[in-house]
Amino acid sequence: MDKEEHSVIYIIDDSEKEEVVEEVIEIKDDDVECSAESTLTDHLSSDAVENKRRMQSYIKSVVKDCNRNIKEHWKVHQEEMREFKMEYTEQIITVFQQWDSDIMQVEDQENELNGIFNHQEKTFQQTRMLQTDSLKTVKQADDEFLKVLEDLEKNYTNVLNSIHNEFQKQKTLLQRKITDG
Template sequence: MDSRKHFSVYSFYSGEDEEEVGENDDVLEYSTHSTPTARSPVFSNTEKAVVPPRRDGRDTRNEVKNRMENIGAHLSNAVLEKKKRMESYIKGAVKDCDKHIKQHWKVHQDEVREFKIEYTEQIITLFHQWDSDMKKVGDLEDNLTSAFCQQQKTFQQSRSRQSHSLKALKQENDKFLKSMENLEKDKSSVLSSIHSEFKKQIVFLQRKITDG
């Protein structure tokens, strides 16, 4: 057998085997600069490829079967590789999404914390102001109550003094009226005694004149 490498290229159409041969006296030449494909293997040397004679149907079927198995294996490997890449991409996307969510959640928590602190400070300040105002109102109420009690006490004292004054005035008036009544009685008694004495003197004078 010739030491040069050989290969066969077959195209399958409608179940018939057709052998494709190249030009230039059924010889295909490949160099190291050729582009590899599924049907054009790359040779490391510049030797010519010679098309071997046609094989029988069984060899062709075996070769087709082997090539189909290889194609299936390549497809499986390609699908598996794409699946791995897709899983890696999905994991990365989920990781990035989770990272962004955590960042946004942290920012939201910080904003909520700042809002709570500010709201609490405002509530505490308002409560202190309210407590101070209530103390002022309480002090004012105490002052007003004290002033009212003082005024009430003063009024009661004034009223008591007025009552005592009226009572004393009434007593003095009663004494005056009683004195006037007694004076009238004394006056009548004195006048009666004077009138009686005057009558006695007149009677005495008349007797004296008559006797004289």
């Protein structure tokens, strides 16, 4: 009678604590003796252990390479960030220095304009005072001229009246001489 036998090899992964079916082998009683079965099982078990060891070694190697690559990329990134920060800081410093310079120039121009404005204001006040003094002088001269003109008119009127009176006296005198005579 043909009797089929199945052997199952279980590998327990310590890190995940679960059983994994690695390989199923069909064995017939007629073809294999009992001692061959144990040798095959030992051989498969040692192959599985070897495969597991190689797989773990490969995974460790891949993880190690990944970590190394990550560290290298991180170093490059850190260096780029450091350079970027240095450039940015230099640019900011340059901008602030230019800003300070511009503010100083604006303050200087403001002071200069304030000085010019104050000078113009003083000049304007002096000119206004001179114009006010000139107007007072003109008004006084006008008042004096009008007073003198009034006095001249009075004197002229008095002179005309005295000349007229004198003329009348002379005329009257001449008429008497002509009539008396």
